[in-house]
Amino acid sequence: MRTFFTLCLLFISLCVKAQDIPEVTVKNLAGDDISTSEFKNSKDIKVISFWATWCVPCINELDAISEIYQDWQDETNVEVIAISTDDARTRRRVKPLINGKDWEFKIYVDENQDLKRALNINILPYVIIVKDGKIIHTRTGYTPGSEEELFEIVKQHTD
Amino acid sequence: MKKLTTLIIFLSFVSLGHCQLIENLRVGLEVNAAWYNDDKNTGPFFDSDNQDSDKHLRANSYLKLDYDFLKNFTATVQLESYEPLALLNYSPNFDGTNLGIYSLNYRNKKLEATVGHFYEQFGSGLILRSWEDRQLGVNNALLGGRVNYSILGELSITALYGKQRVGFKTSDGEIFGANIEYDLSKSLGFSESSISLGLSYVGRKQVIDVMNPKYNKLTNSFSGRLDYSKNSFYAGLEYVYKSEDAAVLAGQLINQFVNPGSALLINTGFSKKGFGLDATFRRLENMAFFSDREKAGNIYLENNVNFTPALTKQHDYLLTNIFVYQAQSQVVFADPQLTEVGEIGGQVDMYYNIRKDTPLGGKYGTKLAVNASYWSGLKGNYDFNNLSYDVDYLGFGEKYFSDISLEVRKKWSSKLNTIFYYVNQYYNQRAIEDNFSGEQIQTNILALESMHRLGSKGKSLRLVAQKLWSNSDNHDWIGGVVEYNFNTKFSIYANDIYNSGDDADTTETHYYNFGGSYTKGASRFSLNYGRQRAGLVCVGGVCRFVPEATGLSASFLYSF
Numbered sequence: 001m002r003t004f005f006t007l008c009l010l011f012i013s014l015c016v017k018a019q020d021i022p023e024v025t026v027k028n029l030a031g032d033d034i035s036t037s038e039f040k041n042s043k044d045i046k047v048i049s050f051w052a053t054w055c056v057p058c059i060n061e062l063d064a065i066s067e068i069y070q071d072w073q074d075e076t077n078v079e080v081i082a083i084s085t086d087d088a089r090t091r092r093r094v095k096p097l098i099n100g101k102d103w104e105f106k107i108y109v110d111e112n113q114d115l116k117r118a119l120n121i122n123i124l125p126y127v128i129i130v131k132d133g134k135i136i137h138t139r140t141g142y143t144p145g146s147e148e149e150l151f152e153i154v155k156q157h158t159d
Numbered sequence: 160m161k162k163l164t165t166l167i168i169f170l171s172f173v174s175l176g177h178c179q180l181i182e183n184l185r186v187g188l189e190v191n192a193a194w195y196n197d198d199k200n201t202g203p204f205f206d207s208d209n210q211d212s213d214k215h216l217r218a219n220s221y222l223k224l225d226y227d228f229l230k231n232f233t234a235t236v237q238l239e240s241y242e243p244l245a246l247l248n249y250s251p252n253f254d255g256t257n258l259g260i261y262s263l264n265y266r267n268k269k270l271e272a273t274v275g276h277f278y279e280q281f282g283s284g285l286i287l288r289s290w291e292d293r294q295l296g297v298n299n300a301l302l303g304g305r306v307n308y309s310i311l312g313e314l315s316i317t318a319l320y321g322k323q324r325v326g327f328k329t330s331d332g333e334i335f336g337a338n339i340e341y342d343l344s345k346s347l348g349f350s351e352s353s354i355s356l357g358l359s360y361v362g363r364k365q366v367i368d369v370m371n372p373k374y375n376k377l378t379n380s381f382s383g384r385l386d387y388s389k390n391s392f393y394a395g396l397e398y399v400y401k402s403e404d405a406a407v408l409a410g411q412l413i414n415q416f417v418n419p420g421s422a423l424l425i426n427t428g429f430s431k432k433g434f435g436l437d438a439t440f441r442r443l444e445n446m447a448f449f450s451d452r453e454k455a456g457n458i459y460l461e462n463n464v465n466f467t468p469a470l471t472k473q474h475d476y477l478l479t480n481i482f483v484y485q486a487q488s489q490v491v492f493a494d495p496q497l498t499e500v501g502e503i504g505g506q507v508d509m510y511y512n513i514r515k516d517t518p519l520g521g522k523y524g525t526k527l528a529v530n531a532s533y534w535s536g537l538k539g540n541y542d543f544n545n546l547s548y549d550v551d552y553l554g555f556g557e558k559y560f561s562d563i564s565l566e567v568r569k570k571w572s573s574k575l576n577t578i579f580y581y582v583n584q585y586y587n588q589r590a591i592e593d594n595f596s597g598e599q600i601q602t603n604i605l606a607l608e609s610m611h612r613l614g615s616k617g618k619s620l621r622l623v624a625q626k627l628w629s630n631s632d633n634h635d636w637i638g639g640v641v642e643y644n645f646n647t648k649f650s651i652y653a654n655d656i657y658n659s660g661d662d663a664d665t666t667e668t669h670y671y672n673f674g675g676s677y678t679k680g681a682s683r684f685s686l687n688y689g690r691q692r693a694g695l696v697c698v699g700g701v702c703r704f705v706p707e708a709t710g711l712s713a714s715f716l717y718s719f
Contacts, residue, residue, distance in 0.1 A: 096435020100510020120187025145617030
C-alpha cells in the first residue's frame, strides 16, 4: 500500500502545474448562489482564505491580514476573499463575527464544504492565490508572518 | 478486491501518461499513521473496538482524485486504506483497502446531476446532511443519484435517492429526498431586503422484521424554512416534522414505544461595522434519525440522516474542551430518574471591536467576543413503566448545560498579541452522558495566550497557560502550551494538562504531547508523541468519545 502511494505521489509531482479553480457553488451572506467561475472573470489577483469561526489560527491570520489590508490594496489590486466552511452549528456566527471584527474582505459560505472538498482541503486555515482563474499558490496552516509571505507572492505576480 | 482495486487505479494512472491530462486532475492525499505503545501509567495497549492488542502500527490513508473532462463532467474516486487496522476509535467497518467514494457528475448553468456517491444538505441539516469528516471517522455519503435544476437563480429544485455509506458497505435503509429553495425577493419586488423559502421532504424506508409492527417501514419527514434579511438585520425560521417511528433504547427497537418527532430553530441577529449580535433558539423532540433504525445513538456516528449539533460555542483550548455539551435529540428511558426526549435552549453571541485610539482600544483596537448558552430537557410527564411521555412545547425541564465565555483579543505592538479567555460552565454529567453516577459539575476556566514575533522571517513564539477550577473534588486541572515557529514552514510544540483532583480515570496523570510540523505550500508533514486523554474529540460541532491511548503519530497531507 505504501509503495503504491509513493508511486502515485512521485508520478503526480512530476506533472504539477497551475490548476484551474474548480467550478462549485458557494453562497454569499445574503444567501445567493455564487459560482466560483466568477473568481475567474477578473484580472486582479485574489487571495482566498478558507476559515471557520471556531478555528483560532484562521482568525489570527485574517486579523493579521485585516490590519495591513489597506496597504496591500494601495500597492496592488489584490482582493482578499474569506470563505467560511462553518457548518450548521456555527454558520450563524459568521456575519456578526466579521462585522464585529471589522473585516473588509468579501465573505462567502461553503456550508456543506463542496468547494473545500473539491480542492482537497484537509486542514484549516488554507489559502490559495488565484490569478486569471489559475491557482498559482497554496498554503496550509498559519504562523505569524505568513501573511507577509503571501503578499510577497502577490507582488511578484502583479503586472 | 484489494489487489484488484490497486491494480485498476495504478493502470489508469499509467495510461494517463501525459501531463496534459493531469492538468484537469485534482489530487488530495492524506495519511495518518500511529504506533501505539504500552503505557506504564495507563496500562498496556488494547483496541477494544477490534479486540486487538497486537497490531500496534495503524494507518488510515485517503487518496482522492477529481478529474474534469468534456467541459461539464467530473469523475471522482476516493481510495481508502485502513491497514492493518484503522486507527484507534474508528468504526471496525473501516476495514482493509477499497474504493470508498466514486461518482460521476454533470454540471451546466442550470442542471447538475450526479450518480454514485454524493454529499448533500437540506437547510441547516436538521432534516438531512451527508458529509465527511476524516478526523471523526464520519462519512455518510449517499450512494445513488441526485438531480438539481435551477431556474433564473430564483428557484432551485433537488431530488435524490440513495443508500448511506457505512464503512465500505451501505445501509439497509433507503433515503428519498426532495428540496426546493425559492428566492421570493424578485417575485415580490423587494430590492433592499431578501426573503427566501425552503421546503424539504426526506423519507427513510427500512424493512421491519418484528411481528405486528406498530410503525411503518417508511418514515416521512418534512421541513419548512423562511429566511429574511434587511440591511443589518436578519432572521430565520426552520421547522421539521418527523412521522411516527419506534424508539431505540440501548440499541433495541421498542415496538410499543412509537412517537413522532419535531425540531424548531429560530435565529435572528443584527450587525454593523464593529458590532455583531446573534441569537438562536432551538427545540428538539425525538429527532434521532438514522438510515438503519437500530443504529440510533451508535458511538461511531454511522447512519446519521440528519445533523443536530450542539449549539454552544466551540472552544479551542485544551481545558475548555473537557466538559463539552452534546445535543440531546434522542429518546432515553434508562431509569425512572433518567428519562429524556429532547432538549430546549439557545445561545447568544456578541462581537464588538473597541476602536483604536480610544482609552480601551489603545493603538490597535481591542476585539471582544461574548457567548452565552443554556440548554435543558423538555418539561413534562414521563411515564417510565408504560413507556410514554407528554411534554410541554415551551417548557424548560432539568438543566443540562450552560456556558458563558468572554474573549478579549489585544494587539499591544507589532511584536506582541494576547488573548484573554474566560469560561464559566455548568455540566450535567448524568443527563448528557446518560451516566447514573454522573455529577453536576460547575467550572471556571481561564486561558491566557500570547504570541510573540521574533524577527521578520516568521520566527515566533506562542505561549498558553490554562487553569480549570470546579465545584467537584474530582476536577482541578492545569495546563500549558509552548509553540515555537522557526519560520513560516517549520514549527515545534509541547503541551501538557494535569488533573490534581480525585477523578479515578485521570487523577495525577500528565496528558502531554509534543511534536513538530513542516509545511510547504499545500503539503504538510507532522510528527507527534503523547498521551491522549479519554474524552470527546470534537470537530465542527460534532463530538465523538475516544478512549485513552499513548503513542507516536505521523500525518502527511498533500494536495494540488
